[in-house]
Structures are given as structure tokens and as C-alpha cells.
Amino acid sequence: MNPPFRPAPGPAVRDLASRISRLPPSCGPVRLVGVDGHAGSGKTTFAEQLAAALDGAPVLRLDDIATHDELFGWTGRLLDQVIEPLAHGRTAHYAPYDWRARHFGPPRPLPPAPVVLVEGVGAGRRALRPHLALLLWMEVPREEAWARGRSRDGEEQREFWNGWVPAERRHFAGDPSRPFADLLVRQREKGYEVTPGSAGPVGPDRPLTHGDGPPAVC
Secondary structure, rough: OOOOOOOOHHHHHHHHHHHHHHOOOOOOEEEEEEEOOOOOOHHHHHHHHHHOOOOOOHHHHHHHHHOOOOOOOOOHHHHHHHHHHHHHOEEEEOOOEEOOOEEOOOOOEEEEOOOEEEEEEOOOOOOOOHHHEEEEEEEOHHHHHHHHHHHHOHHHHHHHHHHHHHHHHHHHHHHHHHOOEEEEEEEOOOOOOEOOOOOOOOOOOOOOOOEOOOOOOO
């Protein structure tokens, strides 16, 4: 079977990757970059493109850290299994959660690469922000994002989504990420647009405002 087609990163993503590479390390030797946003907002697809533009930077998906019983109660596990070893320049080992079998799988290595992306809802939570070189927020309204997610996952995941939505509401009510985002990412008809977030410009360069194409038709 051929691998799924992945479009090459556009200029906005390539420019962002260049800026990230010039940031100082934030977690030992690692530039840790959070990609946060509502479920269904396109975090995974964007993180894949950004990782490609960063010459194959590792991507830690928070879906591998969370569980059915701990949709958002995974901070300690992430700090112990990932943040602490990376902060000391060591390869981290985390056990990804199997959402179908409902148990953790065998440990998976995560090397202290120059850039590591942390992608998932809650990547910008307060316990992680001190370790991030950059926080990105996917700028999609929550109701629109949730509708996308429900459509993507289909009827099989209807019960899960019925529990997820109120859990996500509670999480962001108590521990919001968007007000602390350095940059906002908007998906366009072709590619992405990246603009400064509430946390202001990043690094010594001018604030980044770069798009790949015309706005998407709403």
C-alpha cells in the first residue's frame, strides 16, 4: 500500500521552521514546541508539515500520553517520562496508550533532538509552558473544530466525543492555552497563515505574519 499523500510544507511553514531553528533551547538541549488547539482543529496535520520542514523533527502526540481515564490528567506522566530526561540531554522513553486495547504499549524512544514537537490538546498547559521554546495555537473556533472531529471519527466514536467535549471545556476553563500562545496558526485554502499571538513576537526578528495562500471560504 502506498503511503498517504502529504503536501510539501508551504512558505509559511518553512519560514516558521527556520525561526524555530534559531530559538534558544528550552528543555536541556531541545527546543520544545507545543502545538495546541481544540480537538479537530488540525493539529496533527500541521505538526506533520512542520516536522517535515524541520528535517524530520520528532513529534510527541499527547494522544499517546492520555488515557480513557485521564483525558487531561497526564501531566505527571509526561514530566516524568519525557520532560525530565530531555532536560538532562537523555533519550526519553514513554509508553504510548492503545485507545482500542485500553492499555499502554511497549516503551518508545524520544531522542533529545534539536527540535521536538508536542502536539495535542493541552500542549500549552501551565505545567508545560516553562519548558517550551514556542507555543502555537491552531486558530479554529471550538464548535467548528469539534464538528470536524466528529465527522472525521464517525459514529463509532460518538460516545467518546460526548464525553470529550465537556472534558475539554473544563480543561480550558481552568487552564487555558490560547492567551499564552506565541503564534496563531490558521488553515487557508492553500497552506497556512501564521500570525503573532497574545504572548507577542518571538525572538529578535520582526513579528511573523506569513501566509501560503488566499483565505479559506467559510
